[in-house]
Amino acid sequence: MENEFDSLTEAVRKGQRDKAKEIASRLLESENPADILNAILTAMAQIGVRFKAGEVFVPEVLVAARAMNSVLEVLEPVLVKSGLQPKHCVVIGTVFGDLHDIGKNLVAMMLRGANFKVVDLGVNVSADKFLSAAREHNADIVALSALLTTTMPSMKNIVDVFKKSGIQAKIIVGGAPVTQDFADKIGANGYSKDAASAADLCKRLVA
Amino acid sequence: MKFSVLCCDIFKDDIVLMSEKLENKPLQIESFKAESHLNPDKMRDVVCGKLSGFSKENDRILLIFGLCGNAALGLRSDDFELVIPRVHDCRGIFFGSSAAAMDFTRNNPRAFFASPGYISAGLLPSEELFKKTKSRYLSEYGKDSADILMEAFLGQFAAYDEVFYMQFHESENSKRACMECAKFMNWKFREICANNSLLSDALQMRIDSDRFFILPKGKTLKASYDEKIFNI
Numbered sequence: 001m002e003n004e005f006d007s008l009t010e011a012v013r014k015g016q017r018d019k020a021k022e023i024a025s026r027l028l029e030s031e032n033p034a035d036i037l038n039a040i041l042t043a044m045a046q047i048g049v050r051f052k053a054g055e056v057f058v059p060e061v062l063v064a065a066r067a068m069n070s071v072l073e074v075l076e077p078v079l080v081k082s083g084l085q086p087k088h089c090v091v092i093g094t095v096f097g098d099l100h101d102i103g104k105n106l107v108a109m110m111l112r113g114a115n116f117k118v119v120d121l122g123v124n125v126s127a128d129k130f131l132s133a134a135r136e137h138n139a140d141i142v143a144l145s146a147l148l149t150t151t152m153p154s155m156k157n158i159v160d161v162f163k164k165s166g167i168q169a170k171i172i173v174g175g176a177p178v179t180q181d182f183a184d185k186i187g188a189n190g191y192s193k194d195a196a197s198a199a200d201l202c203k204r205l206v207a
Numbered sequence: 208m209k210f211s212v213l214c215c216d217i218f219k220d221d222i223v224l225m226s227e228k229l230e231n232k233p234l235q236i237e238s239f240k241a242e243s244h245l246n247p248d249k250m251r252d253v254v255c256g257k258l259s260g261f262s263k264e265n266d267r268i269l270l271i272f273g274l275c276g277n278a279a280l281g282l283r284s285d286d287f288e289l290v291i292p293r294v295h296d297c298r299g300i301f302f303g304s305s306a307a308a309m310d311f312t313r314n315n316p317r318a319f320f321a322s323p324g325y326i327s328a329g330l331l332p333s334e335e336l337f338k339k340t341k342s343r344y345l346s347e348y349g350k351d352s353a354d355i356l357m358e359a360f361l362g363q364f365a366a367y368d369e370v371f372y373m374q375f376h377e378s379e380n381s382k383r384a385c386m387e388c389a390k391f392m393n394w395k396f397r398e399i400c401a402n403n404s405l406l407s408d409a410l411q412m413r414i415d416s417d418r419f420f421i422l423p424k425g426k427t428l429k430a431s432y433d434e435k436i437f438n439i
């Protein structure tokens with residue numbers, strides 16, 4: 001079985017959607033879904049490291065993310081059946097003026113993997129849209145992504161709008177140009193540098 | 208004032224041409240590959256390496272790039288004053304200011320743009336680039352993965368439906384390449400008058416603190432994340 005987990009990791013890393021789905025379904029017959037989840041998270045972590053090092057480019061990240069998504073489709077019903085229904089909700093989106101969504105999608109997937117209910121508002125999302133979605137879904141956390149330094153200021157605007165609204169949801173920020181320092185400066189409740197640590201951050205914030 | 212230029216290679220030809228007409232010419236024009244912008248941390252390393260290679264004869268080094276996804280953060284020099292335009296990225300240099308670039312992007316959200324330097328750096332999508340990419344995927348990942356990788360690669364261009372040619376310096380070949388790209392990608396071809404005042408003023412040492420940030424020796428460059436872009 002050890003090998004099957006490795007093959008799953010490899011299939012996701014190489015973006016082989018169908019193969020990954022097939023291995024995951026087979027594994028599900030006898031293995032713990034949490035271990036399967038782990039195998040795909042490992043793949044994403046590996047691809048993340050190689051992307052940072054400039055060894056692979058965006059298309060490689062994209063196809064791995066899609067393969068991960070298709071495995072999650074198989075896993076989700078099983079996770080829900082096994083009583084692991086999400087208790088907490090995260091509203092996520094890329095801020096106004098910004099169309100980058102690869103990283104945001106990865107964060108959303110990791111959060112789903114970590115058993116959060118995720119409401120994804122997509123890209124180019126205004127403060128108002130974040131606000132009404134947070135109200136509608138009674139969000140515990142609102143996650144903002146920005147990849148452009150030109151759109152980072154709108155994160156501050158969103159934090160301010162939420163503070164004024166009195167909504168209790170915690171706001172976290174991320175995206176390549178965002179730093180902990182910036183998050184502190186604008187009064188966000190959290191920052192993390194990648195998708196895996198974003199899931200840990202959210203768990204800490206709702207604990 | 209003795210100075211040299213460190214630029215992204217998409218500006219190299221423009222700078223070489225402009226410098227020919229200058230009385231006070233740069234001692235050296237050094238560039239780095241445009242691809243390094245794909246990884247801002249790597250770009251910072253490349254820039255730092257190049258900075259340490261300039262002759263101590265220089266008083267100033269003109270940096271012709273922008274914050275570029277934080278690539279410029281943390282730059283410093285103990286030997287020269289560094290001058291950097293207050294722009295987020297190359298768009299600000301093409302349009303003469305960051306505000307003008309942002310206006311353009313707001314009004315033309317689906318526009319790809321290209322200058323002669325942009326084109327010679329190989330950043331324009333073309334049949335050749337697609338073929339090269341496909342063969343890299345085939346050799347590294349095999350047929351099945353290559354097909355889906357190619358789909359993802361092409362998907363990156365789906366956000367655009369027109370290409371603007373910016374004549375930063377005259378180049379019939381570049382214009383033709385841009386028109387061919389439009390045809391190949393099924394994009395609308397458009398032309399736009401580039402504003403090279405920021406670049407040309409920088410080279411003539413017409414440096415004012417509204418448009419440029421001057422980093423004193425021994426200080427470290429920081430981002431302000433507001434319209435000023437840089438501070439220390």
Ligand code: B12
Pocket residue numbers: 048058061097098099100101102103104106107143144145146147148149150172173174175176177191192193194195196198244245246247275276277295296298318319320363364366
């Ligand atoms: C891919 C890409 C694109 C693609 C986007 C495709 C898509 N669907 O997203 C396309 C080609 C469309 C594109 C367009 C543009 N881009 Co672009 N792009 C990139 C690139 C190369 C990679 C981004 C990426 O996907 N990274 C991979 C993912 C996995 O990483 P990530 O996004 O950082 O996410 C991780 C973490 O940051 C974190 N995270 C992300 N979000 C969140 C949220 C929270 C809450 C948390 C906790 C964590 C978190 O977790 C993720 C996973 O680990 C970057 C360069 C770079 N290396 O960052 C430039 C870059 C961001 N782009 C840039 C530019 C300039 C543009 C354009 C303006 C270019 C143009 N002339 O058209 C347009 C802007 C369009 C717009 N209005 O948004 C610049 C930005 C410079 C600046 N001003 O800040 C960059 C930095 C390149 C550069 N140095 O010039 N781009």
